[in-house]
Amino acid sequence: MSQAPRRTVVVLAAGEGKRMKSATPKVLHPLLGRTLVGHVLAAAEPAGAEQVIVVVGHKADQVKAHLAEVAPSAVPVLQAEQNGTGHAVRIALEAVPDAGGTVVVLNGDVPLLRPETVSSLIEAHEAGGRGATVLAAEVPDPTGLGRIVRDAAGNLERIVEERDASPQVRAIREINAGIYAFDVSSLREALSKLSTDNDQGEEYLTDVFGLLASAGDPVGVFVAPDAQETLGCNDRAELAKLRALLRDRVNEAWMRSGVSILDPATTWIDVTVTIERDAEIDQNSQLLGDTTVAAGAIVGPDTTLIDTTVGAGAVVLRTHSIGARIGDEATVGPFSFLRPGTKLGRKAKVGGFVETKNAELGDGAKVPHLSYVGDATIGAKSNIGAGTIFANYDGVNKNHTTVGEAAFVGSDTVLIAPVEIEPGAYVAAGSAIQKTVPAGSLGVTRAPQRNVEGWVARRRAGTVSAEAAERFEAAKAPEGEISEAE
Numbered sequence: 426m427s428q429a430p431r432r433t434v435v436v437l438a439a440g441e442g443k444r445m446k447s448a449t450p451k452v453l454h455p456l457l458g459r460t461l462v463g464h465v466l467a468a469a470e471p472a473g474a475e476q477v478i479v480v481v482g483h484k485a486d487q488v489k490a491h492l493a494e495v496a497p498s499a500v501p502v503l504q505a506e507q508n509g510t511g512h513a514v515r516i517a518l519e520a521v522p523d524a525g526g527t528v529v530v531l532n533g534d535v536p537l538l539r540p541e542t543v544s545s546l547i548e549a550h551e552a553g554g555r556g557a558t559v560l561a562a563e564v565p566d567p568t569g570l571g572r573i574v575r576d577a578a579g580n581l582e583r584i585v586e587e588r589d590a591s592p593q594v595r596a597i598r599e600i601n602a603g604i605y606a607f608d609v610s611s612l613r614e615a616l617s618k619l620s621t622d623n624d625q626g627e628e629y630l631t632d633v634f635g636l637l638a639s640a641g642d643p644v645g646v647f648v649a650p651d652a653q654e655t656l657g658c659n660d661r662a663e664l665a666k667l668r669a670l671l672r673d674r675v676n677e678a679w680m681r682s683g684v685s686i687l688d689p690a691t692t693w694i695d696v697t698v699t700i701e702r703d704a705e706i707d708q709n710s711q712l713l714g715d716t717t718v719a720a721g722a723i724v725g726p727d728t729t730l731i732d733t734t735v736g737a738g739a740v741v742l743r744t745h746s747i748g749a750r751i752g753d754e755a756t757v758g759p760f761s762f763l764r765p766g767t768k769l770g771r772k773a774k775v776g777g778f779v780e781t782k783n784a785e786l787g788d789g790a791k792v793p794h795l796s797y798v799g800d801a802t803i804g805a806k807s808n809i810g811a812g813t814i815f816a817n818y819d820g821v822n823k824n825h826t827t828v829g830e831a832a833f834v835g836s837d838t839v840l841i842a843p844v845e846i847e848p849g850a851y852v853a854a855g856s857a858i859q860k861t862v863p864a865g866s867l868g869v870t871r872a873p874q875r876n877v878e879g880w881v882a883r884r885r886a887g888t889v890s891a892e893a894a895e896r897f898e899a900a901k902a903p904e905g906e907i908s909e910a911e
């Protein structure tokens with residue numbers, strides 16, 4: 426029986442990220458559905474590590490709270506002072522004295538890294554029986570990054586930080602991505618020998634490579650198949666570039682799996698979203714968080730869905746939705762606002778300028794125009810007329826309204842909760858309803874209509890209205906009078 430290889434993952438996330446100029450630690454900045462460190466943790470998953478250590482320091486409590494949410498099995502280890510990446514890994518390893526096999530170290534700010542690349546790095550490292558392997562990439566602009574220095578035979582000699590590099594070394598365009606695999610004993614040994622004799626006076630993890638190489642411990646380079654994956658993030662301009670790159674990657678993957686995306690440049694889909702075949706996402710739309718779109722649904726244009734479920738064949742047009750469940754073949758929009766607790770049944774309809782919250786619409790129920798539906802249950806096949814308000818708030822409490830199956834509520838009605846419209850009941854347009862309307866009854870609260878004859882002629886004489894009324898009356902006059910006038 427072959428044993429699973431022993432591995433430990435260490436993610437470095439103690440730095441402040443000064444150039445972000447933010448109250449939020451750099452690694453907690455969001456990027457299409459995960460934080461930077463969240464992306465790195467996801468990329469490290471295929472390592473199948475026995476333990477995942479995250480080194481925290483700057484605003485450690487915030488970072489720890491986030492980890493508890495997204496990676497509860499990860500163990501935060503505090504690096505009280507940020508004395509460098511080597512120092513950070515040394516502290517991490519002190520927390521796992523029994524770690525064996527391979528230690529995979531990842532900078533917390535490399536969010537485009539693919540899990541496949543981490544797997545390949547580990548495989549290459551373990552197959553080569555090396556002391557250490559670094560993920561490298563050839564980039565057009567290596568400014569600010571550590572350079573991979575190779576000997577005449579092409580073997581890794583050392584990694585040199587830009588600030589400590591000679592002009593010749595600075596000219597090298599092969600850079601250190603900040604992702605590594607180490608043999609744990611080689612790593613421990615080398616970390617104990619790190620100096621702070623460099624421009625920043627810090628313990629550099631990168632110095633481990635030079636130390637091992639000169640001691641004859643084999644070290645290697647694994648070149649990333651796609652240099653973009655290795656891009657770090659130091660300021661918000663870089664973050665925006667990474668966001669656009671990730672957007673393109675996510676959109677392309679969905680298109681290749683059978684989803685139509687009409688304008689990929691203006692479509693932003695979080696990595697946490699799922700979409701089925703033959704769904705269509707129209708321009709300028711955002712699918713965020715825990716959103717799912719089922720087969721054949723059409724979403725957009727100009728639609729934002731947050732934590733929203735869209736059923737098969739549904740159409741959601743120019744809509745903002747948070748925490749809603751939209752049933753199969755339902756239609757929503759244009760200009761609808763669905764809030765948490767909205768549940769739309771099969772073929773239900775929410776139309777233009779309608780806001781819903783904590784509202785359940787049965788199969789085929791319709792709220793087609795200009796309404797607020799808060800804290801309500803609406804039965805199947807009911808129709809809620811234009812301009813209906815579910816008055817759910819009495820200033821202190823939120824109250825519920827129930828509309829039964831196949832009820833009909835006329836336009837411009839206020840349903841004052843708590844109240845019930847029973848199945849098959851009608852409500853006359855313009856009513857203010859606060860008592861039960863029994864099944865099959867018509868509820869009406871309107872004052873009877875009264876017409877004051879001749880009022881316009883007396884009180885608005887000489888206006889266009891008075892003239893129009895006069896012409897209308899004249900045209901209606903008996904035939905005899907008309908011929909006389911001719």
Ligand code: UD1
Binds near residue numbers: 439440511571
């Ligand atoms: C590091 C590498 C550099 C590489 C680059 C890739 C070193 C010395 N240099 O440089 O060769 O090209 O990454 O992006 O490693 N951190 C801690 N504790 C510390 C210092 C840093 O946890 O004491 C964390 C940071 O939060 C960050 C990561 O380590 O997630 C990298 O630190 P950073 O300061 O960004 O290193 P670079 O200067 O970019």
Ligand code: CA
Binds near residue numbers: 534657658659
């Ligand atoms: Ca960095």
